[in-house]
Amino acid sequence: MGVFPVISQFARDLADLAFPDMCLGCGTPLADSENCVCLGCVAQLAQTGMHLSEPNEVTDLFVNKTRVEHGCSYFKYIKSGLLQRLIHDLKYRSQPEVGVFLGRTAAYGLKRSGIFSDVDYIIPVPLHPRKFKIRGYNQSEKIAEGLSQVLNIPIDTNVLIKTTYNETQTKKHRYERFLNSQNLFKAQFLPEHCNKHFLIVDDVLTTGSTLESCINEMKKIPDAKVSVFTLARAIE
Numbered sequence: 001m002g003v004f005p006v007i008s009q010f011a012r013d014l015a016d017l018a019f020p021d022m023c024l025g026c027g028t029p030l031a032d033s034e035n036c037v038c039l040g041c042v043a044q045l046a047q048t049g050m051h052l053s054e055p056n057e058v059t060d061l062f063v064n065k066t067r068v069e070h071g072c073s074y075f076k077y078i079k080s081g082l083l084q085r086l087i088h089d090l091k092y093r094s095q096p097e098v099g100v101f102l103g104r105t106a107a108y109g110l111k112r113s114g115i116f117s118d119v120d121y122i123i124p125v126p127l128h129p130r131k132f133k134i135r136g137y138n139q140s141e142k143i144a145e146g147l148s149q150v151l152n153i154p155i156d157t158n159v160l161i162k163t164t165y166n167e168t169q170t171k172k173h174r175y176e177r178f179l180n181s182q183n184l185f186k187a188q189f190l191p192e193h194c195n196k197h198f199l200i201v202d203d204v205l206t207t208g209s210t211l212e213s214c215i216n217e218m219k220k221i222p223d224a225k226v227s228v229f230t231l232a233r234a235i236e
């Protein structure tokens with residue numbers, strides 16, 4: 001090892017001492033065992049309890065449209081609350097590790113409930129490559145990484161792809177968004193994907209139209225079963 005890597009590691013250790021990582025919730029320095037958010041703030045992240053109770057608001061959303069095996073939005077979404085701020089950090093402030101952290105946190109509860117215990121592949125809702133280039137990562141993939149680490153289920157980012165670019169959807173009318181979300185995804189499956197159970201993962205569930213497109217596309221795989229997970233459910 002040359003002298004420079006040693007110096008740069010030393011500089012990093014010094015920087016850690018002088019500027020320890022801060023809790024994204026309350027701004028206090030994090031302990032070594034803490035990641036992104038301190039334990040006191042983690043305790044503020046209220047659960048919906050949907051992973052313990054089906055049918056629930058998420059599974060009901062797809063009734064009469066398509067069949068899902070299991071569905072769950074894990075955390076309560078309180079306006080201006082900590083979860084909303086963390087999801088904002090994840091999506092717009094270049095903090096991919098927040099997605100992994102939230103995915104892991106939810107996964108401990110999911111694991112205890114057994115709701116997704118027979119899932120074969122975790123499928124993050126894909127971002128269009130252009131959007132991926134701008135953000136540098138897919139936030140749903142980061143959440144999926146956290147889930148995968150705790151649930152020991154592999155992530156597959158090749159089987160479901162995004163086909164066309166849609167502009168930022170937030171300003172559009174609900175019906176326009178519905179139209180816009182059609183045919184945006186495509187399943188490119190292999191024989192090994194037949195007869196498997198897929199868990200589609202997204203950050204926040206709003207109208208459900210994006211997830212519905214993904215579910216319908218994944219169901220083109222012979223004998224596929226599909227479940228859905230989002231960190232939160234936002235009410236419009």
Ligand SMILES: [Zn+2]
Pocket residue numbers: 023024025026027028037038039040041
């Ligand atoms: Zn805190």
